[in-house]
Amino acid sequence: MTEIVIQYVLVVLLILGLAYFVYLLKDKGISLKEDYYGITYTILNFLNNEEATPENVKKILRVVSKVVSYVEVSSRDEENDIKEEKALVLAKEAIDALGFENEVDDESLRNIIRLCTSIMPPTNKVANSDS
Numbered sequence: 001m002t003e004i005v006i007q008y009v010l011v012v013l014l015i016l017g018l019a020y021f022v023y024l025l026k027d028k029g030i031s032l033k034e035d036y037y038g039i040t041y042t043i044l045n046f047l048n049n050e051e052a053t054p055e056n057v058k059k060i061l062r063v064v065s066k067v068v069s070y071v072e073v074s075s076r077d078e079e080n081d082i083k084e085e086k087a088l089v090l091a092k093e094a095i096d097a098l099g100f101e102n103e104v105d106d107e108s109l110r111n112i113i114r115l116c117t118s119i120m121p122p123t124n125k126v127a128n129s130d131s
Helices: 002-027 054-074 080-098 106-119
Strands: none
Touching: 054 080, 054 106, 080 106
């Protein structure tokens, strides 16, 4: 009998905890629909509240994706660190051309570049081996 009561109490506490979590999100003004895959409030924290729209996030992701694709095609035989630096410079210029108020920080942009790189199709490049 006590086990059943404890289970009901735990379920009620779980529901209250989830309700409080949703309350905190709404209190901060964060809508789960507005956060584009969790990218808006974590990686793209340089955007103002007015600029943090799904359309702007899509623009940034598309621009960086095009830059990463260009760098991958044009610098196929270079090391990944060098390609990342080239993509960082080009992506920063492209995002500056979009006209946001704040400047994008390098760490956020590196994370977006790595995200776009991970989504790209594999190049099937075989690593050098001694055999």
